[in-house]
Amino acid sequence: MQERIKEHGRDIQLTRTQTSVVSEHTHKTGHYPIWNEVKFIDQDPHWHTRRVKEAIHIRLHPNNINRDSGIEFPEAWMPTIRVHSDRRTVQQRTTEGTATHWNNGTTGGSKCTNHSRPL
Numbered sequence: 261m262q263e264r265i266k267e268h269g270r271d272i273q274l275t276r277t278q279t280s281v282v283s284e285h286t287h288k289t290g291h292y293p294i295w296n297e298v299k300f301i302d303q304d305p306h307w308h309t310r311r312v313k314e315a316i317h318i319r320l321h322p323n324n325i326n327r328d329s330g331i332e333f334p335e336a337w338m339p340t341i342r343v344h345s346d347r348r349t350v351q352q353r354t355t356e357g358t359a360t361h362w363n364n365g366t367t368g369g370s371k372c373t374n375h376s377r378p379l
């Protein structure tokens with residue numbers, strides 16, 4: 261994760277808005293990522309399975325900054341995915357207090373702040 265954070269930081273510093281959605285978001289909104297609060301929301305050692313999980317998370321949380329929706333899979337899967345996701349979220353809240361996301365993986369997310377900091 262640290263390597264990916266460094267990459268995003270360089271993209272922001274160098275204003276690489278064409279190749280980095282994180283940099284584009286920062287430069288358009290003035291919202292800077294809070295790097296020490298970045299969390300993985302899922303994990304899997306297999307590349308293809310990670311791609312499927314990423315697409316599922318993008319669809320489950322449509323208010324995101326992704327430029328695409330990930331790999332395609334049948335819309336008919338979504339009701340079942342939502343049921344299992346809701347069960348997992350409730351289970352996570354029950355076992356971890358107030359957590360509402362899967363916080364242990366390779367599909368990540370970050371919080372932003374609107375602090376004025378130089379690029």
